[in-house]
Amino acid sequence: MSVILELTKVTKRFGGLVAVNAVDLRIETGSISSVIGPNGAGKTTIFNTITGIYKPEEGDIRFDGQTIVGMRPDRITAQGMCRTFQNIRLFHNMTVLENILVGAHTRTPSTAWGAVLRTRHFKQAEEEARQEAQRLLLYVGLPRGLGDQLARNLPYGQQRRVEIARALASKPKLILLDEPTAGMNPQETESATRLFRKLRDDLGITVVLIEHDMKVVMGISERISVIDYGQKIAEGTPAEVRKDQRVIEAYLGRHAESTTISMH
Amino acid sequence: MSAQATSTNRFLQIFSGPFGALLALLYAVGVTYVLTLDPRSLLGRLLLFSALALIYFIPQRPAVKFLLGAMLVLMVVPAIGLRNPFLLEIGFQVAVFATLALGLNVVVGFAGLLDLGYIAFFAVGAYLWAFFGSQQIWHVDEPPGTFTVYATFPFAAWWFWLFIPLGILAAAGMGIILGFPVLRLRGDYLAIVTLGFGEVIRVLANNLDKPINLTNGPQGITPIQRPPLPEFLTSPELLATLSRWAGRPINANDVYGFFFYFLGLLILGFTIIIARRLDRSKLGRSWTAIREDDVAAVAMGVPLRRTKLTAFAIGAAFSGAMGVLYAANRTFVSPETFSLTASISILVMVILGGLGSIPGVVMGAAVVTLLNIDILQSLSLQLSSLRQGPDLIPLLGIPWKELPTQLDPARYQRFFFGLLLILMMIFRPEGMVPAERARLELHEEEGEAIPDAELEGDLAPDEKLAD
Numbered sequence: 001m002s003v004i005l006e007l008t009k010v011t012k013r014f015g016g017l018v019a020v021n022a023v024d025l026r027i028e029t030g031s032i033s034s035v036i037g038p039n040g041a042g043k044t045t046i047f048n049t050i051t052g053i054y055k056p057e058e059g060d061i062r063f064d065g066q067t068i069v070g071m072r073p074d075r076i077t078a079q080g081m082c083r084t085f086q087n088i089r090l091f092h093n094m095t096v097l098e099n100i101l102v103g104a105h106t107r108t109p110s111t112a113w114g115a116v117l118r119t120r121h122f123k124q125a126e127e128e129a130r131q132e133a134q135r136l137l138l139y140v141g142l143p144r145g146l147g148d149q150l151a152r153n154l155p156y157g158q159q160r161r162v163e164i165a166r167a168l169a170s171k172p173k174l175i176l177l178d179e180p181t182a183g184m185n186p187q188e189t190e191s192a193t194r195l196f197r198k199l200r201d202d203l204g205i206t207v208v209l210i211e212h213d214m215k216v217v218m219g220i221s222e223r224i225s226v227i228d229y230g231q232k233i234a235e236g237t238p239a240e241v242r243k244d245q246r247v248i249e250a251y252l253g254r255h256a257e258s259t260t261i262s263m264h
Numbered sequence: 265m266s267a268q269a270t271s272t273n274r275f276l277q278i279f280s281g282p283f284g285a286l287l288a289l290l291y292a293v294g295v296t297y298v299l300t301l302d303p304r305s306l307l308g309r310l311l312l313f314s315a316l317a318l319i320y321f322i323p324q325r326p327a328v329k330f331l332l333g334a335m336l337v338l339m340v341v342p343a344i345g346l347r348n349p350f351l352l353e354i355g356f357q358v359a360v361f362a363t364l365a366l367g368l369n370v371v372v373g374f375a376g377l378l379d380l381g382y383i384a385f386f387a388v389g390a391y392l393w394a395f396f397g398s399q400q401i402w403h404v405d406e407p408p409g410t411f412t413v414y415a416t417f418p419f420a421a422w423w424f425w426l427f428i429p430l431g432i433l434a435a436a437g438m439g440i441i442l443g444f445p446v447l448r449l450r451g452d453y454l455a456i457v458t459l460g461f462g463e464v465i466r467v468l469a470n471n472l473d474k475p476i477n478l479t480n481g482p483q484g485i486t487p488i489q490r491p492p493l494p495e496f497l498t499s500p501e502l503l504a505t506l507s508r509w510a511g512r513p514i515n516a517n518d519v520y521g522f523f524f525y526f527l528g529l530l531i532l533g534f535t536i537i538i539a540r541r542l543d544r545s546k547l548g549r550s551w552t553a554i555r556e557d558d559v560a561a562v563a564m565g566v567p568l569r570r571t572k573l574t575a576f577a578i579g580a581a582f583s584g585a586m587g588v589l590y591a592a593n594r595t596f597v598s599p600e601t602f603s604l605t606a607s608i609s610i611l612v613m614v615i616l617g618g619l620g621s622i623p624g625v626v627m628g629a630a631v632v633t634l635l636n637i638d639i640l641q642s643l644s645l646q647l648s649s650l651r652q653g654p655d656l657i658p659l660l661g662i663p664w665k666e667l668p669t670q671l672d673p674a675r676y677q678r679f680f681f682g683l684l685l686i687l688m689m690i691f692r693p694e695g696m697v698p699a700e701r702a703r704l705e706l707h708e709e710e711g712e713a714i715p716d717a718e719l720e721g722d723l724a725p726d727e728k729l730a731d
Contacts, residue, residue: 051563077565085563091556093701094549101546102553106565108546112574115545116538126545150701170565 004029010059021230037227078106080173090151097147100133103169136165279322303348306642346510352525359528362629365613367582373620375575376555381462385580387602389431389587394485394597408473424491435584436577443576469599484598618695644674
């Protein structure tokens with residue numbers, strides 16, 4: 001199978017603190033993978049480094065066969081990688097539809113000149129973008145009438161879905177979801193998990209999750225990478241990771257007696 | 265406040281339907297009548313402004329409102345302006361400052377980049393035409409102060425038309441030059457740097473009279489040429505007809521009053537259309553996105569650098585065009601026009617009118633300009649005429665004569681602005697005509713709650729869609 005994203009010895013430091021330490025990661029095209037680890041292990045920093053918000057001090061990141069180290073985040077998004085944020089970062093005072101339209105930025109061919117002159121090309125591009133945004137709204141499971149609401153007025157679970165729709169609008173090959181089910185009730189979590197699987201099965205998007213909910217992680221992931229103190233300590237299928245001694249230590253402490261990660 | 269809002273709405277409901285349109289028309293005609301009785305009355309001008317504001321707010325179709333507004337702006341104002349040219353002067357200044365405020369609104373209101381040195385771009389446009397449209401080119405080697413008058417100008421007056429686009433380009437270029445160093449800055453830091461930039465331009469204008477005399481220093485550049493009027497506008501027959509209508513002699517100079525009024529309106533009109541269209545485009549959405557959350561915007565593929573730079577460039581471009589026009593209108597340009605207080609004034613217009621709201625910003629510019637050059641000045645004039653007379657101040661029993669000049673209303677310009685701003689921030693922080701977004705943001709509790717049914721929707725509709 002081909003590899004869509006490959007991290008080689010990626011290191012990110014903040015002053016003296018090594019947040020990410022020589023991490024290798026291979027994400028296969030069309031897979032669903034998870035990155036797990038205790039709080040503060042450096043998972044989100046890895047995402048930020050991949051998406052270009054941080055620049056790694058060492059190592060190489062290849063996306064779709066091409067190195068993306070030092071590339072601007074918006075260029076990386078244009079290459080076909082998009083993400084959601086741990087603490088939802090919607091544009092709160094824009095409507096839901098506008099949020100999704102911003103996500104479609106790199107895929108909307110309209111120009112400022114076109115906007116001023118109201119060219120046919122502009123109107124057509126805007127109309128198409130609007131319809132596509134509306135379609136995505138429904139696709140992630142939001143009711144049709146929601147498009148005109150301000151994003152901030154939505155309940156938490158729906159905001160998460162808008163964020164996914166916004167990321168999908170950039171037509172990604174790879175989507176990075178940072179704790180996408182945090183704060184959801186079991187029902188919402190289950191329906192969200194179905195959505196993640198759908199992204200891969202229907203749209204062929206490679207999905208990488210950071211997740212704390214072990215039920216989600218174990219249920220959906222084909223491969224799991226475990227990060228602790230900025231280092232990758234284990235990798236494998238859910239069954240392998242569950243039995244890994246280092247993972248158990250990382251999660252439960254060094255003197256843990258239990259031999260399996262608890263699964264609620 | 266919500267009770268107040270509904271009572272306002274109920275009042276405006278009177279103006280709905282065909283009857284309402286007629287009522288608005290009657291009001292406009294009434295105002296016109298008051299103005300014909302006394303073209304110089306401050307009351308008449310205030311009524312005229314109130315009529316324009318009313319027309320904006322009434323619940324009528326845009327075409328009806330546009331027609332009524334155009335009638336007042338394009339027919340009534342020029343007609344009264346024949347008898348009182350000051351009205352045209354006010355109209356021109358409102359157009360100038362409304363355009364500047366719209367330009368600043370792109371930067372501050374749309375993109376959320378606080379710019380305290382915005383007047384600098386106006387200065388660039390103004391000095392551009394001041395330099396090329398006057399005899400300054402021939403003065404560059406002369407020390408400032410010596411003043412030789414030449415018979416001709418290096419550039420003929422018609423170049424003015426070419427310098428409008430050049431002014432736009434020069435100001436936009438300056439916008440980009442300012443934009444680059446401040447790309448990484450936000451909030452307070454950005455405000456300080458832009459403030460510094462505004463001051464640098466003013467200080468340059470003040471000091472570039474040595475060693476080569478580019479700006480003639482604090483004395484300013486004059487005379488600056490006005491664009492040539494088409495011949496039919498200055499034909500003796502036309503002037504005679506106009507004089508008959510006006511009841512006073514109309515000369516070519518008066519015709520310039522009309523000319524600048526209409527040209528100002530034309531540029532303002534273009535500015536409004538461009539600002540509106542950009543706001544509702546991909547670029548406008550990108551501006552709002554970086555204002556809301558620049559990290560998320562970049563992660564969604566919005567190029568931060570380019571989006572910010574276009575905001576600076578487009579905002580600057582508007583004021584560049586007006587700068588050229590302003591220099592020609594005044595025939596004189598000096599650094600004091602471009603002080604920090606001028607930048608602040610424009611910011612006040614934007615905030616007073618409604619950050620990010622195009623009609624609001626135009627209205628804010630109108631209110632501040634009227635207050636600035638008309639209302640306070642007129643009150644001062646009236647006060648000084650009272651001071652000439654023997655009358656006593658009612659209640660106090662002191663003669664007007666003894667009223668200290670320190671109480672002159674014109675001296676309290678800044679005081680009134682400050683007061684107005686404080687009151688606005690307390691009672692209506694979203695501005696006079698709030699942008700839809702800001703209204704929703706600041707008065708959430710008053711907005712209609714989203715019906716639960718709509719929010720819940722179908723709880724997990726993705727299953728349905730999957731098939």
